[in-house]
Amino acid sequence: MRDLGLSEEEVMRGLQKMRGKDLSYDRILSSMCTPPHPIALKAHQTFQETNLGDPGLFPGSAELEQQAVRMMAELLGHPNATGYLSTGGTESNIQAIRAARNAHNSRDGNIVVPKSAHFSFDKIGDLLCLEIRKADLDGDLKVDVSSVEELIDEKTVSIVGIAGTTEFGQVDPIDRLGKLALDSGIHLHVDAAFGGFVLPFLKGSWKWDFRAEGVTSITIDPHKMGMATIPGGGLLFRHSEDLERLAAYAPYLTMARPKALTGTRSGAAAAAIWAVMNYLGKEGFTKVVDSCMDLSRRMVSGAREIGIEPVIEPVMNVVTLRMDHPEEVRADLLECCWRVSTTRSPKALRLILMPHTTSENVDLFLADLEDVLKRRA
Numbered sequence: 335m336r337d338l339g340l341s342e343e344e345v346m347r348g349l350q351k352m353r354g355k356d357l358s359y360d361r362i363l364s365s366m367c368t369p370p371h372p373i374a375l376k377a378h379q380t381f382q383e384t385n386l387g388d389p390g391l392f393p394g395s396a397e398l399e400q401q402a403v404r405m406m407a408e409l410l411g412h413p414n415a416t417g418y419l420s421t422g423g424t425e426s427n428i429q430a431i432r433a434a435r436n437a438h439n440s441r442d443g444n445i446v447v448p449k450s451a452h453f454s455f456d457k458i459g460d461l462l463c464l465e466i467r468k469a470d471l472d473g474d475l476k477v478d479v480s481s482v483e484e485l486i487d488e489k490t491v492s493i494v495g496i497a498g499t500t501e502f503g504q505v506d507p508i509d510r511l512g513k514l515a516l517d518s519g520i521h522l523h524v525d526a527a528f529g530g531f532v533l534p535f536l537k538g539s540w541k542w543d544f545r546a547e548g549v550t551s552i553t554i555d556p557h558k559m560g561m562a563t564i565p566g567g568g569l570l571f572r573h574s575e576d577l578e579r580l581a582a583y584a585p586y587l588t589m590a591r592p593k594a595l596t597g598t599r600s601g602a603a604a605a606a607i608w609a610v611m612n613y614l615g616k617e618g619f620t621k622v623v624d625s626c627m628d629l630s631r632r633m634v635s636g637a638r639e640i641g642i643e644p645v646i647e648p649v650m651n652v653v654t655l656r657m658d659h660p661e662e663v664r665a666d667l668l669e670c671c672w673r674v675s676t677t678r679s680p681k682a683l684r685l686i687l688m689p690h691t692t693s694e695n696v697d698l699f700l701a702d703l704e705d706v707l708k709r710r711a
């Protein structure tokens with residue numbers, strides 16, 4: 335650190351220089367994040383100094399958190415669900431599995447996750463000393479329930495289903511997993527980090543949330559399709575005793591039994607989540623999701639016109655285009671300033687059509703993709 339401080343102008347100049355190195359979102363097709371909704375930014379700024387780690391000092395912020403949790407609980411089909419706002423999908427998944435492990439009271443257990451599970455589950459295995467068993471997928475890239483069943487034994491503390499897989503945006507058969515969990519007397523955690531703010535606004539009668547019997551907890555991320563500021567995550571439990579299993583004891587705080595994984599945590603995130611949900615309402619979110627789905631369909635039909643097929647018909651706003659060497663195509667597209675990602679199996683180019691993407695950019699992207707593929711042919 336320097337001995338003497340800089341002027342405000344010098345600091346700001348230094349910051350702007352670095353900010354200039356960051357990419358703007360418009361040509362990013364690889365991210366599950368998007369610029370926060372303007373109302374989220376305003377809310378965030380207003381609550382920047384608040385700390386939900388000591389909620390008695392910030393009762394207004396704490397009320398916003400409770401109300402945001404209640405809105406999400408209602409969205410997920412169980413208005414009485416309890417939970418808290420986390421830093422994102424990783425924390426929510428850790429905490430859900432920690433609650434399941436504590437309910438099982440075992441220290442050498444296992445969990446069964448789909449092969450498509452997010453890498454946060456590998457961290458969970460390490461952190462919570464659980465064996466991570468990976469179940470096969472079917473031809474549609476949904477988890478094969480019979481494979482899950484085969485992997486369960488008396489040491490299994492939870493099974494996991496994904497409502498919106500990271501790579502393909504697929505939804506596992508949560509209702510069938512729920513029945514299996516009930517029959518086996520174990521938890522079913524649903525990772526809807528991405529799908530949580532998409533699936534409720536799609537037409538169709540999915541049973542993937544608390545409406546499916548046997549679902550004990552759900553991860554839902556406002557900082558992805560919820561358009562809140564980072565870090566904004568959510569974790570909900572069907573039964574309040576599962577949330578209690580996360581409590582620590584801190585008698586000197588204004589809340590003696592905090593449940594979050596982190597100590598100090600941002601009230602600004604709670605304000606941002608509360609603000610976007612109230613500002614947009616179900617009608618506003620439906621428009622956002624409709625538009626992202628329109629763009630996904632536009633991407634797929636444009637790809638078909640240049641001879642590329644999707645791996646699956648998009649269930650959500652994740653489009654995967656099947657090809658042999660997606661990493662090389664990705665590198666070529668980078669030269670046209672497009673950021674895309676790739677999948678491992680089956681091999682594909684992965685595109686996420688987030689609220690920041692426009693139809694003009696989808697068309698420009700498709701034209702560049704066609705050029706890249708022609709050059710490689």
Ligand code: 0PR
Pocket residue numbers: 364365366367421422423424425427452454496498499500525526527528555567
């Ligand atoms: N569960 C699922 C299904 C996810 O897709 C993700 C993240 C998580 C859990 C973990 O969430 P946090 O990252 O909030 O802890 N999915 C994206 C991914 O890993 C996150 C992401 C977002 C990556 C923006 C890159 C990026 O630019 O691909």
